[in-house]
Amino acid sequence: MSLFDDDFYSSRVSRRKNRWIQEDAKQSKVLRSKSNWSNMRVAVLSSTISAAAAVLLFGTLFYHGGDSSDKKTPAASSAVTATQTADPYEKTITAAAKVRPMVVSVINEQYALGGISSSTGDDSEAAEGQLQQVGVGSGVIFEKKDGKALIVTNYHVISGSERVEVTMTDGTSRVATIVGGDQITDLAVLQIDDKGIGDVAEFGESSKLRNGEWVMAIGSPLGLGDSLSSGIISKTTRMIPVSLNQDGNYDWEQEFIQIDTSINQGNSGGPLIDLDGRVVGINSMKIADIGVEGVGFAIPIDNAKPIIDSLIKYGVVKRPYLGVYTLDLDQYLAQQALTKPKDNMDVPNTGVDGSSVEPNAGVDGDTDSSSLSDAVDDTGIIIPDEVKDGVIVLEAVGPSQEAGLKFNDLITKLDKTPIGSTMELRKYLYEHKKIGDTIEITYYRDGEKQTVKLQLSEKSKDDD
Incomplete structure (x- = not known):
């Protein structure tokens, strides 16, 4: 017998129901119902009463005796919202969509050696047409003011450049001006015209990050713009020795966020974001060696903020x-x-x-x-x-x-x-x-x- 083979799940009208509603002048409805009362009806009534009692009891315990009309609807809505936003897959999609329009490719252009005319001593004409791309990094737009948009990136991305070009997610390119750069912290600020630029990226708080927290890197790895990668924070604070002159001698030590998110050439300068779409770091470097996988580093945004402010104000970081x-x-x-x-x-x-x-x-x-x-x-x-x-x-x-x-x-x-x-x-x-x-x-x-x-x-x- 099927689970649905009964009157409760049938579209047919029951004969009992017809008899129940018939008028009998010689006998009252109360007596009629009593004479036709069945075990099935008893079971249904008992189940209904039990269910109602359970609902009332649950409501009393859950709302602590409060007015259910005031509290039921918001609570139910909150439960649904919490369930939806807790989905990590949805959160990565939402966070990425929030920040991706603000992420740009940063192109370092320098004069080709063959374009310099040493025989005449006048290299202006020969070198002008010999600008070539020597490197590609990433950056993120974080501020708009007075018709200009500001971009933060890595210092090593724009180091030695004769011209810096910025490519937007829609494929358009603009020439950028270097506002300032700092080799020691590996940060730089660029400026472009803000025409067509809508929102800007929101800075989060790197001090609130936790080991194991999900993060995403956005940038242009290998020159492939608008690329995403995700992973976790391996260590919120990692001190790494740095060779500022790239001569193999460590002459500075910098604080980084260690991540297992894929970081490749071209990711440098791009944002590291949390699942709320806030920038919590600036991707800076990775360890590239045989047998090394998933060891990348980002500059904590809390450390970057005062450097960025100084670069905007002075063009340099003032130090003793x-x-x-x-x-x-x-x-x-x-x-x-x-x-x-x-x-x-x-x-x-x-x-x-x-x-x-x-x-x-x-x-x-x-x-x-x-x-x-x-x-x-x-x-x-x-x-x-x-x-x-x-x-x-x-x-x-x-x-x-x-x-x-x-x-x-x-x-x-x-x-x-x-x-x-x-x-x-x-x-x-x-x-x-x-x-x-x-x-x-x-x-x-x-x-x-x-x-x-x-x-x-x-x-x-x-x-x-």
Whole structure:
């Protein structure tokens, strides 16, 4: 027998029902219904009463005795909305649709080497037609003001460019002006005409991110514009050493968000967004090596905001300027260990600065160094036994030169803080000092400890 083979699910009119509604002048309806009462009707009535009681009881418990007419409808609506918005697939689609129109491709154009006319000395005409694309990155429009739209991207995306071109999601291109850039934080701000540009991207709060949270990267990987990739946050805060000059020597340490979202060439400068469509980071780099998968990094937007503000206001990030070009002591010693001849007769007699150096010469030119506990290097640098870390001054300019620092001075402290590398020197300056502050430098010259105080200045364009 089918589940639906009964009167409750049939379109036919029951004979019992016909008999139930017939008029009988000689007998009341009450008596009639009693005489025709069946087990089925008893079961139906009992079920109905039980269901009604359950609904009333549930309503009382759920609304704590409140007025159901006031609370039922909003609660039901909220439950439906929560169920819909909790769907991660829908949220990725909604978030991507919100931000994608604001994401652009950033094209770095430079003059081709063959386009420069060295024979005539006039390269303006020859080079003008030889601009070529040397790199593609991404950017995101975050502000509109006074007929202009501002775009944030990576510094390395536009570094060395003669012209920067921006391609919108609709395929149109515009020439961009560089408002400012900062190599240390790898951020830059561009400006274009805001014609046809609607909304701008909303910045979120990277400090509220959690490990495992879903995020998406939008950009132009391999030049393929308007491309999406998704993943999770592997680590909200990861300190990564950076070589600013790309020479293999780490001279800065930067905070990143580590993600497993696919990041490829061309993604640099594009936004990392959360599932609410807010920019929480600027995609910056990935680790590309054999056996490495899903290790990408983005600059936290909370760290980027003050840099962006400074670039808009000044075109640069104003930082205290010491005026020294340095080499880490441990790096220097490693180089010396590799190049130092085994035979003392082959020790070179030329220092780093090209001056003549006598092998084993002491502080005052005394060739008998047996009484000295200081190590005399074959370049003329005297490194005391107690000194294990520091930075060697290769050139002193600006405030340092005015204070008397010279080539081969070995800096070991700033104020009372030990300095073991160029990275530590920079971090101390930028995190603990401001323009105009006084700083005390402890250094060794010819093996003797000295100190000097100087006032930190602002770096000018002539100091670059």
